[in-house]
Amino acid sequence: MNKRGLVNVAASIISILLGMLFGFILLEIFNPSAALNGLNNILTTGLRTPEKFGKVLYTAAPLLMTGLSVGFAFKTGLFNIGASGQYTVGAFFALVAGIQFGLPWYVCILAAMVGGAIWGAIPGLFKAFFNVNEVITAIMFNWIGLFGVNLALNNMPKMLASFWGAPYKNKTAAISAANKSALLPKLGLDEVLNSPYINIGIFIAILFAIITWVVLNRTTFGYELKACGYNRNASQYAGINAKKNIVLSMVIAGALSGVGGALYYLSGTAQYVIEKTLLGMGFNGIPVALLASSNPLGTIFSAMFISYIQVGGDALQPQFAKEIIDIIIAVIIYLSAFSLLIREIITRVGAKKHALQENGKGADAK
Amino acid sequence: MSDYVIEMLHITKEFPGIKANDDITLQLKKGEIHALLGENGAGKSTLMSVLFGMYKPEKGRILKNGQEVKINDPNDANALGIGMVHQHFKLVEVFSVLDNIILGAEDTRGGFLLKKEARRKVMELSERYGLRVDPDAKIEDISVGMQQRVEILKMLYRDNEILILDEPTAVLTPQEIDELMEIMRSFAREGKSILFITHKLNEIMAVADRCTVLRKGKLMGTVEIQNTTKEELSRMMVGRDVNFVVEKKQQKPGDVVLSVRNFSVKSRVHKNDAVKNVSLDVRAGEIVCLAGIEGNGQTEFISALTGLEKARSGHVTLCGKDISKASIRQRSIAGMSHVPEDRHKHGLVLDYTLAENMVLQKYWQQPFQKHGFIQFGEVRRYAERLIEQYDVRSGQGADTIVRSMSGGNQQKAIVGREIDTDSPLLVAVQPTRGLDVGAIEYIHRQIVGQRDAGKAVLLVSLELDEVMNVSDRILVMYEGEIVGQFDPHEITVQELGLYMSGAKRQEVLL
Numbered sequence: 001m002n003k004r005g006l007v008n009v010a011a012s013i014i015s016i017l018l019g020m021l022f023g024f025i026l027l028e029i030f031n032p033s034a035a036l037n038g039l040n041n042i043l044t045t046g047l048r049t050p051e052k053f054g055k056v057l058y059t060a061a062p063l064l065m066t067g068l069s070v071g072f073a074f075k076t077g078l079f080n081i082g083a084s085g086q087y088t089v090g091a092f093f094a095l096v097a098g099i100q101f102g103l104p105w106y107v108c109i110l111a112a113m114v115g116g117a118i119w120g121a122i123p124g125l126f127k128a129f130f131n132v133n134e135v136i137t138a139i140m141f142n143w144i145g146l147f148g149v150n151l152a153l154n155n156m157p158k159m160l161a162s163f164w165g166a167p168y169k170n171k172t173a174a175i176s177a178a179n180k181s182a183l184l185p186k187l188g189l190d191e192v193l194n195s196p197y198i199n200i201g202i203f204i205a206i207l208f209a210i211i212t213w214v215v216l217n218r219t220t221f222g223y224e225l226k227a228c229g230y231n232r233n234a235s236q237y238a239g240i241n242a243k244k245n246i247v248l249s250m251v252i253a254g255a256l257s258g259v260g261g262a263l264y265y266l267s268g269t270a271q272y273v274i275e276k277t278l279l280g281m282g283f284n285g286i287p288v289a290l291l292a293s294s295n296p297l298g299t300i301f302s303a304m305f306i307s308y309i310q311v312g313g314d315a316l317q318p319q320f321a322k323e324i325i326d327i328i329i330a331v332i333i334y335l336s337a338f339s340l341l342i343r344e345i346i347t348r349v350g351a352k353k354h355a356l357q358e359n360g361k362g363a364d365a366k
Numbered sequence: 367m368s369d370y371v372i373e374m375l376h377i378t379k380e381f382p383g384i385k386a387n388d389d390i391t392l393q394l395k396k397g398e399i400h401a402l403l404g405e406n407g408a409g410k411s412t413l414m415s416v417l418f419g420m421y422k423p424e425k426g427r428i429l430k431n432g433q434e435v436k437i438n439d440p441n442d443a444n445a446l447g448i449g450m451v452h453q454h455f456k457l458v459e460v461f462s463v464l465d466n467i468i469l470g471a472e473d474t475r476g477g478f479l480l481k482k483e484a485r486r487k488v489m490e491l492s493e494r495y496g497l498r499v500d501p502d503a504k505i506e507d508i509s510v511g512m513q514q515r516v517e518i519l520k521m522l523y524r525d526n527e528i529l530i531l532d533e534p535t536a537v538l539t540p541q542e543i544d545e546l547m548e549i550m551r552s553f554a555r556e557g558k559s560i561l562f563i564t565h566k567l568n569e570i571m572a573v574a575d576r577c578t579v580l581r582k583g584k585l586m587g588t589v590e591i592q593n594t595t596k597e598e599l600s601r602m603m604v605g606r607d608v609n610f611v612v613e614k615k616q617q618k619p620g621d622v623v624l625s626v627r628n629f630s631v632k633s634r635v636h637k638n639d640a641v642k643n644v645s646l647d648v649r650a651g652e653i654v655c656l657a658g659i660e661g662n663g664q665t666e667f668i669s670a671l672t673g674l675e676k677a678r679s680g681h682v683t684l685c686g687k688d689i690s691k692a693s694i695r696q697r698s699i700a701g702m703s704h705v706p707e708d709r710h711k712h713g714l715v716l717d718y719t720l721a722e723n724m725v726l727q728k729y730w731q732q733p734f735q736k737h738g739f740i741q742f743g744e745v746r747r748y749a750e751r752l753i754e755q756y757d758v759r760s761g762q763g764a765d766t767i768v769r770s771m772s773g774g775n776q777q778k779a780i781v782g783r784e785i786d787t788d789s790p791l792l793v794a795v796q797p798t799r800g801l802d803v804g805a806i807e808y809i810h811r812q813i814v815g816q817r818d819a820g821k822a823v824l825l826v827s828l829e830l831d832e833v834m835n836v837s838d839r840i841l842v843m844y845e846g847e848i849v850g851q852f853d854p855h856e857i858t859v860q861e862l863g864l865y866m867s868g869a870k871r872q873e874v875l876l
Contacts, residue, residue, distance in 0.1 A: 218742075220735050223722070230717045236674065237704070237712040238726040239695030 019335035054195025064303035065260030066285025077229030082138025084282025085145030090258020098182030112262030120254015377426035449521030620650035623822035629680030655837030663846035721749035756782030
């Protein structure tokens with residue numbers, strides 16, 4: 001690893017530790033007697049039993065996808081805050097393919113890619129051709145996506161759990177009841193880890209991370225995308241079609257988020273709930289990407305980390321209220337995203353030290 | 367009482383790997399214009415940053431009127447009456463001129479700005495020194511020359527006695543430069559002291575009293591301008607004799623390579639055309655120079671010619687092929703190289719490595735690309751050859767992030783990249799802007815080399831020296847039209863100036 005990469009990793013680790021420290025202070029404030037035990041829970045739950053570890057991998061998969069989505073757009077100079085909407089629409093496409101049409105899981109994932117891609121393409125098109133800030137369009141499309149999907153589901157009786165014999169109407173059907181072939185394969189991992197959550201989702205996500213890394217760093221397409229991101233004028237000067245690349249970048253980012261939605265809802269352990277709140281998974285992709293400095297391979301680790309913290313946080317109940325746990329996790333994630341600042345500090349301190357050493361050498365020489 | 371208002375004694379400032387200032391002494395007299403001369407990277411800016419409190423030197427003292435002072439930040443410098451105009455202006459684009467001038471030194475009563483009094487003081491200063499500005503105009507709407515006046519007024523408003531001007535003429539037109547020099551002289555007459563950072567020898571000879579020369583971080587000496595010559599100064603600065611006259615032999619132009627007919631381009635600011643019905647030819651083996659004062663349509667003409675923006679009407683033919691509607695990439699394939707006006711905006715991806723920048727137009731061609739994958743080995747090999755051949759200096763060779771390189775070397779990288787494409791046509795826009803004499807000499811040699819190799823060169827320049835020295839044929843552009851065509855041997859600079867300012871025009875026949 002080169003020096004810059006090393007600094008990035010160090011910065012991420014330091015900011016994670018800072019986040020932990022801050023989280024601990026909050027635990028102390030809310031419930032001093034349970035604080036130490038609480039921290040212990042956050043730090044170790046994820047590894048305590050194979051079952052919990054299975055859950056870490058299970059939530060890491062969609063997080064990794066939305067993190068990749070946000071990071072990919074960042075590299076191209078775009079802020080994809082629309083991951084939530086793309087994730088929702090992707091999940092919807094996957095579920096429709098699986099439940100309504102009874103298609104197998106890999107077709108469902110392809111459908112999710114298409115859905116997410118469409119939802120990413122629209123802000124991209126607006127940005128490229130009308131120079132409308134992608135943040136604004138993407139935020140609006142988060143809501144349009146959410147309510148559009150809810151509206152559609154309400155009018156597709158076959159999609160709802162009630163059609164398949166369950167008592168409720170505000171959830172999509174359990175895939176295990178509707179179409180077993182749409183379930184992500186478990187390859188026996190569930191028995192090894194003794195966890196109903198684990199399936200091949202995490203491997204699919206890691207595969208996407210590797211592909212994304214290769215595309216960004218090894219292909220002419222990635223070269224063009226990054227050139228556009230760093231300096232749109234220069235990429236235009238170089239004969240690169242900046243508009244095309246902005247749209248493509250958002251299409252790919254959307255597709256990645258869409259796959260995230262598929263991986264989560266095709267696991268068989270989650271059902272889409274018709275609610276009026278945006279899905280947090282898309283927004284959590286932002287700290288995942290930031291923590292990894294948008295590096296697709298780094299995203300694998302940051303997604304695992306955030307998932308690990310979330311699983312640990314769930315174990316804080318009942319000594320801490322659910323909301324307080326959310327706050328603590330948010331604080332840890334928030335401070336973890338300070339890696340940029342920390343990186344800056346490391347570089348500066350490093351430069352000073354280096355200068356002193358050089359001085360020392362100079363004095364010796366004299 | 368000392369003779370000097372400011373003395374910087376034995377200043378040493380080190381950065382990792384280099385001594386940017388090595389035992390430098392600079393003494394500034396009251397009421398003098400003191401030039402600080404040196405190539406890019408000689409340590410001028412570092413020295414001024416030390417004086418301005420932005421760097422702390424490892425060794426050395428600073429004296430004001432014989433008293434030792436400590437300058438820890440720009441506020442300290444300001445309190446001592448030291449003001450600085452940076453090369454890249456520090457203005458708030460969306461604020462008015464007046465707001466920018468008072469920013470940071472606002473007079474208030476009860477928390478409210480006293481703008482009326484500020485306005486009166488600014489107008490008074492503006493009149494006294496002939497620094498005409500519109501206090502209510504927004505910075506983003508006024509010209510670069512005007513912005514510089516605002517920067518100068520900022521210093522005056524703060525009652526600064528010691529004025530540091532960092533490369534003040536780099537962005538100005540010849541007329542504006544003359545005005546600036548007059549303003550500098552009037553400051554000096556009033557007893558203000560001026561430190562003038564530059565690498566333009568003509569300006570030093572014209573306006574400075576004394577000159578301190580730096581080379582590679584070391585002090586070469588301080589000389590009285592009366593007792594020196596341009597040649598001596600340049601020898602001190604570069605360490606060898608510099609050839610001011612571009613050597614080139616007579617050559618007969620060949621076939622027409624670029625032909626532009628009835629070219630019109632819309633303006634970005636107003637409703638009229640910025641380029642009006644321009645026709646011109648550039649032949650193989652000749653350098654045609656498009657001369658003119660900044661803002662007379664040259665930028666728009668080149669943008670449309672190279673495909674960065676659309677022409678409203680007209681035709682462009684390159685090597686017999688109509689490229690009027692071609693994309694930038696198609697033009698580049700058809701044989702057009704372009705050294706752009708703004709190297710940071712268009713010429714380079716600053717956060718890419720030098721190697722990645724060297725293939726900016728070629729990354730998609732063999733052998734740099736195979737099945738959609740970039741062949742980094744080939745890219746590096748190619749970049750290393752260019753770096754070697756065009757003497758591009760940088761910290762880590764091909765792996766250097768371009769942002770960290772000096773302006774001169776960035777420009778050399780662009781020129782090298784564009785020349786190496788071996789295109790029949792080279793379009794170079796102000797290729798030497800902001801560079802030191804060594805680099806200018808080098809780039810001029812490269813351009814003339816292209817011409818000698820039978821390439822057609824279209825050069826856009828604001829520097830009259832460059833226009834006269836390098837070109838084989840001069841076309842003067844005024845308000846979007848070609849108003850004169852000359853042989854550089856048959857016209858004087860003064861005469862050329864009349865055409866450039868619109869006082870004279872001739873019918874240009876192709």
